[in-house]
Amino acid sequence: MSDERYEIRGKIGQGGVGAVYRAYDTQLRREVAIKRVLAVEGDDSHNADLATKNLLKEATALSSVQHPHICTVYDAGIDKDGPFVVMELINGKTLDEMVERGTLTYDDFREVAIQSQEAMIAAQDLDLVHRDLKPSNVMVCWLPSGRFQVKIVDFGLAKFSAKPSLQTIDHGDAVFGSIFFMAPEQFERVPLDRRTDMYALGCMYYYSLAGTYPFNGDSAPQVMAGHLQNSVQPLQELRPDLPSWVCAWVMWHIARNMDDRPESARVALEKFINDETTAAQHGGVMPHRSGPQLVIPTTSPQLITPTVTSTKVNTQTAPQAIIPPGGHTAFTSSQAIRPATVVTGGTAIQPARPAVTVSPTITPAATITPAATTPPAAVNPATNVVAAQPTVTPPVFPGLTPAKKGLSSTHKILIYSGLGVAIVILCWILLSRNSSNSETDRFNALMIQVEDLRARDLPTTKDDLTLLLDSLADDTISNRNAIFQRIVISKPEGSYSIDKLVLDYATSAGMAEEDCKNLSIVIGKRGDQGAVKGLLKWAIKNPDHPATQIAIDGANKTIEEDNFLSFISILGATETPGVKSSAEKALKNVISNSRNKKNLANQLVGAFDGSIDDNYKLAMIRLLGNTGSEAAKKTISESLSSDNTNERIAAATAFGAWPNDEPFDTLLDAFESEDTIVVKTGVFKSAISLLSSERKHDNDELGNRWLTLSAYATTNSQKSKIISEAVKANADWSSPVLKFFTGKDHDDRIQTHAAKGLDKIKD
Incomplete structure (x- = not known):
């Protein structure tokens, strides 16, 4: 330059x-x-x-x-x-800076949507995939006329490709782009195309209208799981003021499957215009074609580079029109109607818009009622309080005793009303006692059924099950285990789901932790996969609850790959060691029994790339060793040469779990160059594991590899371990390895150990 x-x-x-x-x-x-x-x-x-x-x-x-x-x-x-x-050099602000002050109005969103779709039409006509669309990569700038203009920036991840291509990886093997706007296929490491950009646009539109991310979470794994499971709240629920077709159009973009999204920006824009026209013809919202008119900004130019979007978004502010920097008043098509005015001093020209004529409502005059013969009470104009009228006392004549009065009608009504209320209360008490006695008798009858240890599939109505579950709220109930057992052996009598009802109770806010834990055990014993998945979904949001480990263990019994992402999410969110251990064990179990280990490896690599938590990343490395995929091998190899000691140990452990002995040479190189004793020990241990009889081997090379490893052994502990493995295997390679350790280069204890091993395999 x-x-x-x-x-x-x-x-x-x-x-x-x-x-x-x-x-x-x-x-x-x-x-x-x-x-x-x-x-x-x-x-x-x-x-x-x-x-x-x-x-x-x-x-x-x-x-x-x-x-x-x-x-x-x-x-x-x-x-x-x-x-x-x-x-x-673009003069303006990023879209996420605009959303920070409030979600977009309908008219401003229309401009953002149309302009961004037009930009992507131009890019897609050249087979260009951006792959990093997000609010911080969309600039809003102001033209001299006062209108705002959208510009897409930072095509650093873009790639010309008429055919699908794979996600770009940087030198840290981290997936580029913001995790809140990445499509599921970017985590799965499958080929990307223009529909990936349509998904990102949809997430961006959702964010600008709702003020929150469509797929959110407290950790990267939770966000990733949200994308992959497509767990998103419908936009219409957050913005009921918007036309339903607009919300449906945005949700169309963020469909889980690529085939369910808009094929291209051209298709998406055409549908937007068509839906808008159809809605207007039926009396719906029809934006004004002039577009937003804004004040010319006075701030200095700035170019916004891609940044990680903040996870804290204002979700409470009402929709706000886009206003340029400087705080000047800006006129948009969503604001109050004014006549066309020519102004100076940097203010935009507000286009004339047709005024809405409102027909006056004619209200008939009130009917005048003649005044009553009784003089009205005086009203104090200052207080608007009716003044009391003077009381007229009847005259008393001497010699006459006044007659005794009977009860007035008012008193009689009050007495009868009181008696009626008392009767109603008495009846309610009696009925409540009868009902309580009836429920107690029914509860006891249900508990007696548990005494029969052979009882199975006991018919249970919804009312009976509700009675059992409600009884858990009573602290005086002592036979709680019998209640749980009774639920386990129940079968529905009628059209309802026992497992769904139990799940609703187990995950309710008022359920005690111990009861929630026991109900989770009940769900696991009953084995309904729908309830198990529901329990796992709840566990993702409550990763440190005592019932979460029960949920993992229950789901782990079925070994379903559908639960894989749930286990990943819980592992990334929990701080409880027992839950971490159970989640990692469950993930390993799923991998071991999977026929599609490559896909699972891609998900683990995506989770590894998207996390900043060291312990979580170490778990991902260890799990990758069970997959045996090329993507896993690349990630583990890079971790084996990391500056982080714990990462090198995890990588060595991962290669020790490899399905065959392919990484053997890589481990030997790491052993030779490693200076840290604890890492060196872990690498050697993994090399022994690779050559054990439980792995798949090239038998022609196996003997040479055992002899090579024997030559690398430096401590008596390492040598003794190899000798023990040779005796246990009793294979063709065993004798040469044992004879190697009987040489004079080893101390007496090793020579004796090896000699005894030779005698044993001969016998």
Whole structure:
């Protein structure tokens, strides 16, 4: 890059492998943004070459797409400092910055949707897949006219491909892109195409309208599981003010299966326009065609580079119109109707819009009622309180005794009403006692049935089961185990599901932890897979609850691959050691019995890439060893040369669980170069495991590998272990290995041990 042409004026931002600078083009006299690859420390030329390739690929991709809604590339090349790309400096804010102040109004969303779809139509016409669409990669800028414009930036992950391609991996083997907007196929490491971008657009639209991610979680594994299980709350529930067809259009984009999404941006945009027109014809919402009119911003230009989107999003703010930086008033088509006005001082021209004529409602005059003969009570105008009328006392004549009065009608009504209420209360008490006695008798009858140890499939009505479950709320009930046993041996009498009802009680907020744990055991014993899956789904949200380990153990008995992602999610979310152990054991069990280990390995690699928790990543490494896939081998090999001691130990353990002895040479290389004793011990132990009789071997090479490993043994413990394995195997290679240890290069204890081993296999 010529230093005479571009003057660097400061750094804008920095990512994993690149930095972006603000610069001035002295030839064309304009501000630009320059993106460079960061200097790579050490001799990591592979990483530098990969970063250079990706940067120049971005330049090629962007320069091939000339569109008003895509960031423009001006120049690219390589100089003494490495590769660089010169692009337009965008004046505006990212879409996620807009959403932070409030979710989008309908009219502003319409503009964002149409403009972003138009941008992707241009890209898809050139078979370009972006693969990293997210709000932080969508800029909102303002034109001189005052209208806002959407621009898609950062095609660093884009790739020209008319055929499906695989997800790009960086030098840390981490999947690029934000996990909240990644399609399921990006975690599964299957070929990607334009429908992957449609999914990301859908997640972005959902976020801009709801203020929350469609697939959220407290950890990366939970988010990934949300994508893969498509557990998303319908947008209509969060934004009931929007037309239903708009919500359905957004949800169409985030379908789990690629075939269920829009085939392309062109198809999606056509449906949006068609649905909008149809809705308008039937009296629905019809946006104004002029588009939003905004004030020209006064802030300085800025280029936003890709960043990890914050997981904390404001979900409570009401929809807000898009307003440019600076806090000026902006007019959009969703705001109050005003006549066309020409203004100055940077204010946009508000287009004239037809006023809505409201017909006045005619209310008939109230009927005037003649005044009553009784004079009305006086009203105090200051307090609006009716003044009391004077009481008229009848005259008393001397010599006459006043007659005794009977009860007035009012008193009689009050007395009769009181008696009626008392009778009702008495009846309710009597009925309640009878009902309570009846429930007690029924409860005791149900408990007596448990005494018959041979009882199975006892018919139980929904009312009976509810009675049993409700009794758990009574702290005075002592025979709780009998209640659980009675539920286990029940069968439904009538059209209801025992397992669903038990699941509802077990996962209810008011259920005591111990009762929840026991009900989880009941669900496991009954073996209904629907209830087990429901319990696992609850366990993902309650990873440290005592019942979570029971849920894992119950699901582990069936060894279903459908539960694999649930186990991954729980393992990533829990802090309880017992739950972690059970989840890892369950995952290993599923892998061992799976016929599609490659797919499971891809899911584990995706979980490993998407996590920042060290312990979780170590578990993923250990589990990968059971899959025997190429993707697993690559990840484990890189971990074996990591700077992290624990990661190297986990990698050695993983190779020790490999289905065959293929990684043997890799382990020997690691053993020879390792300086840390604990890691070196783990590597040697794994090498012995690989050569054991439980693995698949090339018998012609097995003897040579045992002799090679024997030569690498440096401690008496390692030598004794090999001798024991040779005696136990009693194979063709056993004698040569034992004779090797009878040599004078070993101390007396090892020579004696080996000699006894030879005698034993001869006998």
